[in-house]
Amino acid sequence: EVVLTQSPGTLSLSPGERATLSCRASQSVWSSYVAWYQQKPGQAPRLLIYGASTRATGIPDRFSGSGSGADFTLTISRLEPEDFAVFYCHQYGHSPLTFGGGTKVEIK
């Protein structure tokens, strides 16, 4: 099983600041089959990024994904008030599919 470790657990930032979230896999993820999801309290997750770096439909360009092999990053260039949430990375290249433990981005 591919274990995904996300860091930091919590990120305290102000609107307008840059957020950098890390996702490290226990082994190389085949063909960068990594996605990122945003989840707000009481809501379902929303797909932000797939294929490590491709934005999903309707996702603002302040969200970007990068990485390959076993190290992946989600960057939010300038945080908007609606961006504060929990973010999960997810690998879908190896069975069983797995999710990281999440990074909470909170208002400082």
Add this chain to the structure above:
Amino acid sequence: EVQLLESGGGLAQPGGSLKLSCTTSGFTFSTYAMSWVRQAPGKGLEWVSVIVPNGGSTYYADSLTGRFTISRDNSKNTLYLQMNSLRAEDTAVYYCARVAGSGSLHIPIDYWGQGTLVTVSS
């Protein structure tokens, strides 16, 4: 508009059973793989199962040890999850999710339902 609506959650006794349903609309259900993902209270996401469009192949998280069965009825645009021998650790919100294609692997989940809460307790 893609819509996924789960139902069937509630309180179950340890060792009991529940069957979840997910009714869908807004897309051609029979051409997409579908998944279940769960989230224990205050915890992260855990993938449960996936089924290919014709129902011919299914895959499960190792931890389920054969207690859960995913199925689908393409004539009703509905996905199911039969859960048997329930344990306290199965308590979670169960999300129905669409895979962005017909494969069981190498394709991300692109849409999620709002979830249904399953509580296992005596």
